[in-house]
Amino acid sequence: MEQLQASLQARGLSVSNLPDKGRSLVTTKDFYPGEVIISQEPYVFVPNNSLTESSCDGCFSKSNLKKCSACQVVWYCGSTCQKLEWKLHRLECQALAKLDKERRKSVTPTIRMMVKLYLRRKLQSERVIPVTAIDNYNLVEQLVSHMLDIDEKQLVLYAQMANLVNLILGCPDIDIKEIAENFSKIACNAHTICDSELRPLGTGLYPVISIINHSCLPNSVLVFEGRLAVVRAVQHIPKDAEILISYIETATSTITRQKTLKEQYLFTCTCPCCIKVGQHDDIQESAILEGYRCRDNRCSGFLLRESDDKGFVCQQCGLTRNKEEIRKKSRDIKALLDKAPKSTSSGNPQDAMILYKNIEKLQKEVCHPFSISLMRTWEKLHEILVQLEEWKEALTFCRLTIPVYERVYPGFHPLLGLQYYSCGKLEWLLGETDDAIKSLTKAVDILRITHGTNTPFMKELLMKLEEARAEASYTLSCKE
Numbered sequence: 001m002e003q004l005q006a007s008l009q010a011r012g013l014s015v016s017n018l019p020d021k022g023r024s025l026v027t028t029k030d031f032y033p034g035e036v037i038i039s040q041e042p043y044v045f046v047p048n049n050s051l052t053e054s055s056c057d058g059c060f061s062k063s064n065l066k067k068c069s070a071c072q073v074v075w076y077c078g079s080t081c082q083k084l085e086w087k088l089h090r091l092e093c094q095a096l097a098k099l100d101k102e103r104r105k106s107v108t109p110t111i112r113m114m115v116k117l118y119l120r121r122k123l124q125s126e127r128v129i130p131v132t133a134i135d136n137y138n139l140v141e142q143l144v145s146h147m148l149d150i151d152e153k154q155l156v157l158y159a160q161m162a163n164l165v166n167l168i169l170g171c172p173d174i175d176i177k178e179i180a181e182n183f184s185k186i187a188c189n190a191h192t193i194c195d196s197e198l199r200p201l202g203t204g205l206y207p208v209i210s211i212i213n214h215s216c217l218p219n220s221v222l223v224f225e226g227r228l229a230v231v232r233a234v235q236h237i238p239k240d241a242e243i244l245i246s247y248i249e250t251a252t253s254t255i256t257r258q259k260t261l262k263e264q265y266l267f268t269c270t271c272p273c274c275i276k277v278g279q280h281d282d283i284q285e286s287a288i289l290e291g292y293r294c295r296d297n298r299c300s301g302f303l304l305r306e307s308d309d310k311g312f313v314c315q316q317c318g319l320t321r322n323k324e325e326i327r328k329k330s331r332d333i334k335a336l337l338d339k340a341p342k343s344t345s346s347g348n349p350q351d352a353m354i355l356y357k358n359i360e361k362l363q364k365e366v367c368h369p370f371s372i373s374l375m376r377t378w379e380k381l382h383e384i385l386v387q388l389e390e391w392k393e394a395l396t397f398c399r400l401t402i403p404v405y406e407r408v409y410p411g412f413h414p415l416l417g418l419q420y421y422s423c424g425k426l427e428w429l430l431g432e433t434d435d436a437i438k439s440l441t442k443a444v445d446i447l448r449i450t451h452g453t454n455t456p457f458m459k460e461l462l463m464k465l466e467e468a469r470a471e472a473s474y475t476l477s478c479k480e
């Protein structure tokens, strides 16, 4: 702990204990928007491989993959990644190679994560891999596990998984209870590794980053550069303040956010957004994001349940909507949404587009124009239409999402920046240069804070903006 504090002190940080939160990462100097607060390589990480989709165990690439011939479980994109991972994979490979074919199928990414955790501990204790103040198993030991709070069913599942890990490791001296507790630690401390566009790639355990607590209105953001986790300030953070990131998708009502946090991280959030739960403004916002629209299409009011529970009444114009009518339409939407995964995985985007357009039509009759479910449908239609190369329509749906994004995300949220980037790319493609410049500028303003400016992803965005500006000034000079 002293070594960790010394290492953090050099970066303007320190670990404190807060009464209701446990350990927290606190600043010992000011941080400014866009500044890197801390970055860390994972103690262990695994790609999100499944039986149908694989990626490289070193860099998550999905191309030129070759399966490790010995264990037949792990994939690499080439010898560079294979060599980099070899010290750890050598041990893992020996353990996996001993399993029969059927058993190997049960080696999920979570099981691999645990196997790798113990193997890395072994390599560090034998000094094959160096130990540093921010890269050691002691930090894993200090992670919260919430073992006393999790239910019986979950405990049984962890125990079964722990038995499988023990069987793979072939070390009867490793305590099953300890492995089960480590599964619980992974559940509330591991982070989903995403690419620059926030698409999930894998899972990693970053024991120092895991000291950072959650807020639904955070002052920092966690992004990844490959597997390196990078925390950046999104606002001015003064000395002696707590660093806070969001663990969850915050585009939901307070009650939904609190439920998610309780179920996955086992705490009740009391951030500035959550303490408003039940207050008038919060009820109104929830009714907009997850509730229904007024019967009158010209009215933008939100609806609340009538006191006799027979229906919903618009808080702007007073019109009521019948509960049964809403229920029926909601059932129809659900029936269509249930068909959606099949339609999207069937590989026929045309079918998926028709289905989602039907969903949108029904949702527009039921949901408030700022509804999150309607926004998700617009996102899906944008994605499908890009696939179909229907650029104009894709742009229409992308633009529809922007006001909802603006409403639900704070100014410097990566998803807002990325959505502006998507709009800008489509506008540029369609020759709408002035609009493209506006969208790309907004994307740059946000993403330079959340993502920095040095990654290939950001360099490409900056180049696109420059190209668009150059074209606009060339067109202008031609006109003059």
Ligand SMILES: C[S@@+](CC[C@H](N)C(=O)[O-])C[C@H]1O[C@@H](n2cnc3c(N)ncnc32)[C@H](O)[C@@H]1O
Pocket: 020, 021, 022, 023, 024, 142, 143, 144, 146, 188, 189, 210, 211, 212, 213, 214, 215, 265, 266, 267, 268, 269, 270, 271
């Ligand atoms: C990734 S850990 C964060 C570090 C943790 N406080 C510790 O002592 O190691 C996640 C856990 O921290 C606690 N936590 C995180 N954010 C919190 C918050 N806003 N309020 C209360 N507890 C919080 C919860 O127990 C949660 O399961």
